Amino acid sequence: MSDLKFYDVEMDRTDCTVIHQETVDRVRDTMPDEDTLLELADAFKLFSDSTRLKILYALMEAEMCVCDISVLLGMTKSSVSHQLRVLKQSNLVKYRKAGRVIYYSLADDHVRTICQMGMAHVLEEDEEIAP
Amino acid sequence: MSDLKFYDVEMDRTDCTVIHQETVDRVRDTMPDEDTLLELADAFKLFSDSTRLKILYALMEAEMCVCDISVLLGMTKSSVSHQLRVLKQSNLVKYRKAGRVIYYSLADDHVRTICQMGMAHVLEEDEEIAP
DNA sequence: CCAATAGTTGAACAGTCGTTCAACTATTCA
DNA sequence: TGAATAGTTGAACGACTGTTCAACTATTGG
Numbered sequence: 001m002s003d004l005k006f007y008d009v010e011m012d013r014t015d016c017t018v019i020h021q022e023t024v025d026r027v028r029d030t031m032p033d034e035d036t037l038l039e040l041a042d043a044f045k046l047f048s049d050s051t052r053l054k055i056l057y058a059l060m061e062a063e064m065c066v067c068d069i070s071v072l073l074g075m076t077k078s079s080v081s082h083q084l085r086v087l088k089q090s091n092l093v094k095y096r097k098a099g100r101v102i103y104y105s106l107a108d109d110h111v112r113t114i115c116q117m118g119m120a121h122v123l124e125e126d127e128e129i130a131p
Numbered sequence: 132m133s134d135l136k137f138y139d140v141e142m143d144r145t146d147c148t149v150i151h152q153e154t155v156d157r158v159r160d161t162m163p164d165e166d167t168l169l170e171l172a173d174a175f176k177l178f179s180d181s182t183r184l185k186i187l188y189a190l191m192e193a194e195m196c197v198c199d200i201s202v203l204l205g206m207t208k209s210s211v212s213h214q215l216r217v218l219k220q221s222n223l224v225k226y227r228k229a230g231r232v233i234y235y236s237l238a239d240d241h242v243r244t245i246c247q248m249g250m251a252h253v254l255e256e257d258e259e260i261a262p
Numbered sequence: 263c264c265a266a267t268a269g270t271t272g273a274a275c276a277g278t279c280g281t282t283c284a285a286c287t288a289t290t291c292a
Numbered sequence: 293t294g295a296a297t298a299g300t301t302g303a304a305c306g307a308c309t310g311t312t313c314a315a316c317t318a319t320t321g322g
Contacts (some may be wrong), residue, residue, distance in 0.1 A: 016198045016201055016202070016208055016297080016298075016299095017198065017297090018198065018199065018202045019196055019198045019199055019232065019298090020195070020196070020199050023193050023195060023199055024195075024199050024202055024203050026192065026193065027189050027192045027193050027195070027199075027203060028203060030188075030192045031185065031188050031189065031192075032188060032250070034181075036250075036253070037181045037184045037185055037188070038181050039253050039257075040178075040181075040184055040246070040249050040250055040253050041178070041179055041180055041181040041184055042179075043249055043252055043253050043256075044175050044176075044178040044179040044249055045175075045176075045179040047171075047172070047175040047179075048172050048173075048175040048176035048178075048179040049172055049309085049310075050165075050168045050169050050171075050172040051310075051311090053168050053171055053172055054162065054168055057161075057162055057163060057168070058158050058162065061157065061158045061161045061162075062154050062157065062158050064151070064154060064155075064158070065150055065151070065268080065269090066268070066269060066270095067147045067148065067149065067150050067267095067268065067269085068149065068150055068151050068154055068155050070147055071147070071149045071155055072155050072158060072159060075311085076311075076312070076313090077147055077268075077269065077270090078269090078270080078271085078311080078312070078313080078314095079310075079311055079312075080269095081268095081269060081270055081271085082270090082271085082310075082311080083310080084269095085270080085271090091256070099268090099319060099320065100267065100268045100269075100318075100319045100320060101150065101268065101269090101319095102268075102269065110252055110255075113248070114248065114249070114252060115171070117244070117245065117248055118171050118174055118175055118245070119163075119167075119171055121174055121241055121245060122167070122170050122171050122174050124241075125174075125222070126170075147267080147268075147269095148267090150268090180279085180280075182280075182281090196298080196299090197298070197299060197300095198297095198298065198299085206281085207281075207282070207283090208298075208299065208300090209281080209282070209283080209284095209299090209300080209301085210280075210281055210282075211299095212299060212300055212301085213280075213281080213300090213301085214280080215299095216300080216301090230289060230290065230298090231288075231289045231290060231297065231298045231299080232289095232298065232299090233298075233299065
């Protein structure tokens with residue numbers, strides 16, 4: 001049917017022909033879902049900003065309020081608060097209110113594990129460059 | 132000296148006073164260097180885009196050329212090539228030339244380890260939402 | 263009660279980033 | 293040799309993101 005041909009033309013955004021069809025098919029079967037990969041990307045995105053990493057490393061050592069973190073990082077309370085909101089929404093940090101002061105801390109040990117593993121990778125990379 | 136006072140005013144970008152000076156001092160001592168944290172953020176940034184993740188997951192399964200990856204992901208060769216350049220520069224993938232065709236593959240097992248750990252985190256998060 | 267202050271919020275701005283397009287190189291094979 | 297094709301490149305565009313500013317809420321202590 002001409003429908004099929006039309007469909008193929010519409011979907012082709014690659015301006016090239018497949019070279020190893022079997023490989024493509026096999027790989028397609030083993031790939032995680034689109035949604036899962038988007039979720040994974042979003043998870044890594046949380047750790048991909050140095051301000052957020054600084055906040056997380058600070059909270060690994062102590063429960064801290066917004067002012068403390070602001071002074072520690074030399075940034076405005078607003079900026080810190082915005083990032084804490086992101087980390088809170090992603091369940092990486094939790095908080096506790098005490099009067100006017102809000103104390104933030106790590107939600108669990110995932111953060112520590114993930115940062116340690118990323119750090120190991122970075123340090124190993126550096127070794128390769130200057131052994 | 133008025134110099135000192137002026138310095139303090141200049142440096143203060145936090146519009147707030149420290150609440151727990153001891154905590155801030157202690158945390159500051161344990162924090163990794165600024166440069167290290169920037170490097171760590173850049174490392175996580177590589178895994179924070181779903182296209183790059185797709186490419187990396189594909190290469191976990193098989194050595195592939197640019198055309199194969201383009202067809203697999205339904206993207207232009209150009210787009211794939213740009214991302215492969217990023218991954219190549221970061222030593223996450225390597226390549227081998229065979230005539231007109233360039234075969235890409237994972238540089239080492241770091242990628243597998245990091246993705247698996249990120250994925251474990253994502254899957255665990257999902258469990259918490261719907262156990 | 264009210265001034266002071268911890269923290270939040272949303273809009274605005276600037277910088278970053280991924281994709282596309284068009285032009286290019288390089289290799290093959292007919 | 294020259295047409296075809298794998299892959300790269302840089303500019304342009306739009307979307308996204310982190311910071312700042314200003315205005316706001318809420319809590320406290322005099």
